[in-house]
Amino acid sequence: LRGAMNICFLSLDYPSTISGGGVGTMVRILGQALARAGHKVTVIALAMPGLPAYAEDDGLRIYRVPPGSWHWYAYRGLPYFGPMIVLFLRELEYSWALYRQLRTLHRQEPFDLIEGAESGAFFAALKLSRVPLILRLHGEDYTQYRDFLTAKLRLGRIPQRVALRRARLLISSSRNHAQEISRELGAKHP
Numbered sequence: 548l549r550g551a552m553n554i555c556f557l558s559l560d561y562p563s564t565i566s567g568g569g570v571g572t573m574v575r576i577l578g579q580a581l582a583r584a585g586h587k588v589t590v591i592a593l594a595m596p597g598l599p600a601y602a603e604d605d606g607l608r609i610y611r612v613p614p615g616s617w618h619w620y621a622y623r624g625l626p627y628f629g630p631m632i633v634l635f636l637r638e639l640e641y642s643w644a645l646y647r648q649l650r651t652l653h654r655q656e657p658f659d660l661i662e663g664a665e666s667g668a669f670f671a672a673l674k675l676s677r678v679p680l681i682l683r684l685h686g687e688d689y690t691q692y693r694d695f696l697t698a699k700l701r702l703g704r705i706p707q708r709v710a711l712r713r714a715r716l717l718i719s720s721s722r723n724h725a726q727e728i729s730r731e732l733g734a735k736h737p
Contacts, residue, residue, distance in 0.1 A: 553587045553656060554578075557645045557663035557671060561592035561609055570664055570685050575604070582606030589658075591648045593641060593667075612648045615640035634703025638666060642706060646670035653678070669706035672713035682714040684724055708732070 556578055560571035571592065578588045583606065594600065594611040602609045645667050652658070653675065661671055662681040672680055711717065711728065716737050719725035729735060 551585045551587065552659040554581060554589070554660045554662070555649060555652070555658045556588070556590045557649065557661065557667050558590055558592045559641060559664070559667050561590055561611070573683075575607070578607045579605050587656075589652060591645050591652075593644065610648050610652070612644045614644050632699075632702060634699055635705065638669060638703055638706045641667045642669035642671070642710075646674060650674065663710075665707045665711065668710040668714070672710040676713060679715045680710075680713065681716045681718060682711060684717060684719045684728060711736070 556574045558571055558574045560568050560574075562568075562571045562575055574590055574592075578590055582588045588606065589608045589610065591610045591612060593614045598611055600611050602611075645663075646669075649658075649661070649671055658675075658678055660679050660681065661668075661675065662683060663671065664683055664685050668680065668682055708731070712732060714736075717725070717728060719728065
């Protein structure tokens with residue numbers, strides 16, 4: 548990396564004293580290392596009850612955004628159809644929530660690089676195509692249950708697949724997973 552960059556991580560999770568998973572922990576560790584190297588690092592994560600909308604963590608700026616709940620209402624209110632579209636709606640809601648904050652911050656001080664996971668990057672991939680997008684593959688349900696795909700999983704994967712195809716680079720934790728994603732996309736991808 549040449550010179551200091553302004554980097555944004557999109558994450559469904561960011562560790563705190565009350566929550567935190569593997570993806571959020573990876574974002575925290577990588578983000579802090581980049582901040583120590585002199586880069587400006589912002590994390591946009593989904594809000595959790597009891598956590599502030601903005602915080603700073605060892606050189607990182609953390610923005611937490613409300614995720615939306617249409618997917619929950621669809622699941623509860625539409626007896627057959629709701630459970631089938633819940634993953635699709637959730638993906639759009641999460642992606643839109645993250646993108647709205649990303650867009651606001653990008654207008655104030657443009658990002659040089661955006662990194663996210665398969666989930667939550669749909670609108671960033673569509674709307675900010677000039678900013679390099681890196682997607683780190685963490686093993687979504689679609690990939691994990693490839694032999695038992697339901698309509699719900701297939702529909703929920705559509706926005707993720709759009710983001711995967713538009714990303715400049717995909718990072719996988721294993722060659723096997725990278726090959727699975729390559730087969731899914733139907734082409735080689737950096």
